[in-house]
Amino acid sequence: MGDAFCSDCKRQTEVVFDHSAGDTVCSECGLVLESHSIDETSEWRTFANESGDNDPVRVGGPTNPLLADGGLSTVIAKPNGGSGEFLSSSLGRWQNRGSNPDRGLILAFKTIATMSDRLGLVATIKDRANEIYKRVEDQKSSRGRNQDALLAACLYIACRQEDKPRTVKEICSVANGATKKEIGRAKEYIVKQLGLETGQSVEMGTIHAGDFMRRFCSNLGMNNQAVKAAQEAVQKSEEFDIRRSPISIAAAVIYIITQLSEEKKPSLKDISGATGVAEGTIRNSYKDLYPHVLKIIPSWFAKEEDLKNLCSP
């Protein structure tokens, strides 16, 4: 409601503002003076108590410094209903034909995200893996390499660098098609490339059995006492000369601890499934550990007689 100069009436007239259509209409002759006026009041109501995760002011995901343009572009998704197939698929074709320098990177990041989801890894590890992959990709020599193995190796190195190592077998299980050997080779290659680029900055400690203890134990559902005992046992076992891979030692220690506890004992097959170590290997590692079992298992967990009752390999 207000007064404005109407060009038909040639004088100041009462003007009605129609909010629904955004028109400014002269009330005397009905001429529309302005249409499509933009309403500048707030679009949504904000309350003091409700914070919520959606802040309507912000649009899109966090900027990704690894991508060329910060990930600002819009991607047209394919419809999953089949509505208007012709139109949207041609739009999709248009999108893909466009020159997108980051397409390979985005695809790789997506694959790494899928793999880390399957393993239940935190975003820190996933971001580090993305970073490693970008650094390797910058040196064009990785063209002909097995992409799956390369991505899996990036994830493996990221886990190691964050001090939460995953066994190669675990990474194998989520990487489609990459074998342990290929991932190992890709990992050596990446370490070399990163070393060339920055001059020996790749810091990766050696793996120890204790790093994997928590995870293996919780996979088997052992109680807290047993987990603590297993961790102590593994620490002590490092002093003895046992020439086995740390994962095999971890599996054998879990076997001993579970045999000693009163609760439901997982079979060799269960332990083999949870740790990724073959049953025969667990048996052989058990044979190697058996002579030292008295010194390794903490005394508060099991007494001497229980240890004597342990089956001899």
Place this chain on the structure above:
Amino acid sequence: MAARRNNPSGIVPTIQNIVSTVDLDCVLDLNHIALHSRNSEYFPKRFSAVIMRIKDPKTTALIFASGKMVCTGAKTEAQSKLAARKFARIIQKLGFPAKFRDFRIQNIVASCDVQFTIRLEKFACTSHGAFSTYEPELFPGLIYRMKQPKLVLLIFVSGNVVIAGAKKRDDFYTAFDNIYPVLAEFKK
């Protein structure tokens, strides 16, 4: 031969294998060689060279159609040269004008035992970590890439050490002299 190095431990690495190459300087007909010699195999679909073996010195040669030859399996440098000459003689007897050009030893592999167990994880953590690769999941030995002389040592927990990539006997003597005191530090 080269003077024996006076290593305080008295341990000297023993050569296990020598790989050498020589140029026979003539084009060869591999089919002809394979058909007319008893101790050779030739499967062109699998590998494009004749694989020939002699009993003394016990060595194997890969003979290529271009006239180049790779001789492996000898235990000393002299044996490697002798074996290469024997192979060249066989090729000559088969009717090709073989010569003996550019005999060169490409790789010597040696091994030894330091007689004590070694803590590999500690080794990889120290200042030598830049040269070492120790992945117990992938390979039980520590891979040490020495820069001077440029060769690779495989160091195992048992104390066995394998040295590969040397071109001369002195190289791996020096390498072993360099690595021995370091290993002694990490004795278990």
